[in-house]
Amino acid sequence: MEASALFRRHGYQATSTRQIAAAVGIRQPSLFHHFANKQAILEALFSLSLDNAVVVAERTANASGSAAARLHDYLVWDLETLLSLPLSLSELYSSDILRAPELAHWAAKLESLYLALEKLVRQGIEAGEFVATDPVLIRILIANVTIAHIQYADERPDRDPKKLARDGARFVLAGLSNMESAHLDELISGTRSR
Amino acid sequence: MEASALFRRHGYQATSTRQIAAAVGIRQPSLFHHFANKQAILEALFSLSLDNAVVVAERTANASGSAAARLHDYLVWDLETLLSLPLSLSELYSSDILRAPELAHWAAKLESLYLALEKLVRQGIEAGEFVATDPVLIRILIANVTIAHIQYADERPDRDPKKLARDGARFVLAGLSNMESAHLDELISGTRSR
């Protein structure tokens, strides 16, 4: 948790192991009793934030039914999960740390998540539910709107994560959607299973 | 330009002056003939990307007429400008470099831009044009949607900046807007002066 907060504020590379150690009240070398090296701390954060998301995104992309409804459900779940985690992850995903060869495993995992989202978006475009925009741009937009909500939750920890998650999902769907807002409301308001 | 590309990929702190020098084909100490120190390079980038934007945002917030139309015009101008700049600025604004006390001047400038945008959003909410969401969240969303488009343009340099700018502005307006999409289209399609 402390490392993620420091990574978010200063970036991974610019955060020293001395800072992380100080944040948890121990000396710098003591960190290496718990983590093999600095990178292992980073990988633990990727694991916590990514392992489940990939599974859920792929299941969502391979399910049937309205793509808009499925994307909405995924976004609500993802935002709710991320906003409830006691971690500050925005920097990890907006920087290019994942281009480092040592982190190829996590880059591949994130790529799987992206592919699942692009597949889902493509289904929505083909069904006429979404405006015909490059799915790559939409995927980047989704990632950044997610980051925006994490940043907002960092600034305003008093906000309700569930409401924020619903509002965030609605913002994305409204921007992508071809339909009138009345129809969109109807689609979104229904309680669906997960 | 080279420094901005390196900052985007690795972050400001993690980019060494050696890397910047190598990118422009000189040795590391030669850099200091052109810039007093590493920070001066960063400040030049903030100046290029921020000086005009603050002026335009404040003028827009203090103008009259539909807030939705004014926000749309501002977004198109801002995106078009940023996407046409031969710079990669996303990292500068998504990281927390600006919290450093030495950069307080630029943090204040960005804060002015944010305040102008929040003012404009507040006008739109009061006029019933926008959904009633915290203007702070909307401001963060706008910043991140902007970053998303810069990231996309980095990945796909062949895309038309003007079309991207229009699409980006439309995405934001659709997400904020209370009105039906037909009405929104009408609002957006009009050619307005700047």
Place this chain on the structure above:
DNA sequence: GTCTATATTTGGATAGAC
């Protein structure tokens, strides 16, 4: 305007005591 050489600081990681 660029170079080589170098001063100085800071960072990640290890050794070994308690």
Place this chain on the structure above:
DNA sequence: GTCTATCCAAATATAGAC
């Protein structure tokens, strides 16, 4: 599991020649 002491590499910046 934490500590002190320390090694070694890398980074910013300066000095001074060409």
